Amino acid sequence: MTTELTEPKKNLLEYLPAIYQEPEQEGAPSLLGRLLRAYERILLDVDRGAEDADAEEENRRIEDEPLEKKIAHLHLFFNAHETPEEFLNWLAGWAALSFRPELSVSKRRKLLAQIIPLYRIRGTRKYLEEILRVCLDAIPSVNDHEMPAMQIGTHSTVGRDSYLGGGPPHFFRVQVIAPKLNAAELETQCRLAVSLIELNKPAHTYYELEIVSRQMQVGTHSTVGLDTILGPEAS
Numbered sequence: 001m002t003t004e005l006t007e008p009k010k011n012l013l014e015y016l017p018a019i020y021q022e023p024e025q026e027g028a029p030s031l032l033g034r035l036l037r038a039y040e041r042i043l044l045d046v047d048r049g050a051e052d053a054d055a056e057e058e059n060r061r062i063e064d065e066p067l068e069k070k071i072a073h074l075h076l077f078f079n080a081h082e083t084p085e086e087f088l089n090w091l092a093g094w095a096a097l098s099f100r101p102e103l104s105v106s107k108r109r110k111l112l113a114q115i116i117p118l119y120r121i122r123g124t125r126k127y128l129e130e131i132l133r134v135c136l137d138a139i140p141s142v143n144d145h146e147m148p149a150m151q152i153g154t155h156s157t158v159g160r161d162s163y164l165g166g167g168p169p170h171f172f173r174v175q176v177i178a179p180k181l182n183a184a185e186l187e188t189q190c191r192l193a194v195s196l197i198e199l200n201k202p203a204h205t206y207y208e209l210e211i212v213s214r215q216m217q218v219g220t221h222s223t224v225g226l227d228t229i230l231g232p233e234a235s
Helices: 031-043 050-057 067-072 074-078 085-094 105-119 125-135 183-200
Strands: 139-143 171-178 206-213
Touching: 031 067, 067 074, 074 085, 085 105, 105 125, 125 139, 125 171, 125 183, 171 183, 183 206
Parallel strands: 171 206
Antiparallel strands: 139 171
16 A cells, blocks of 8 residues: 655645635736735745745735744754754753853753753762863863872872871862963853852762862963962862
């Protein structure tokens, strides 16, 4: 059994019973056909060429694309990379996601496209690291390895590779490397990182955030507080 596909009708008059389909003379459509032209421009994806040109000349320009074409493009509204910017917050609501105001449109699209798979590992080190990687203009790393107690000759730098009595429980470190950001951008990224960590870390954990920026280099970036800092900045 075969099914033949038929071409869609080109005008609304063809959908009406035969009694309404008055024969059209060449260059002079029937009265009912002329009345239906306005609805065809709204509903059907039909290129009428000369008719639309005449409409523009008469200041009756059609501003929106026809409904048929909008329906054909409907799937794009559910694509994080294709949906119009004004629909991003609406689409994010479907994924229980709200955007931080500091995020650019491109980062919002990227986060929205990845958030559903990331929900599967929510509460893990990898999840927090991926959220920071997508949202920050820097390179993040999350370390949740327990810091051992001080042992002379093995790990003996307190606060760096050891703690007196061992590391505290439920503690992790976040390091953000931002070598190309100036002081103002660095401050914005630091605030964003803190808000993201607070929102996405497990409630029973606490952390230390370290922001690593470019070091002073005379003649290149040497204005303290503007384009460089002395040593890494920790928050």
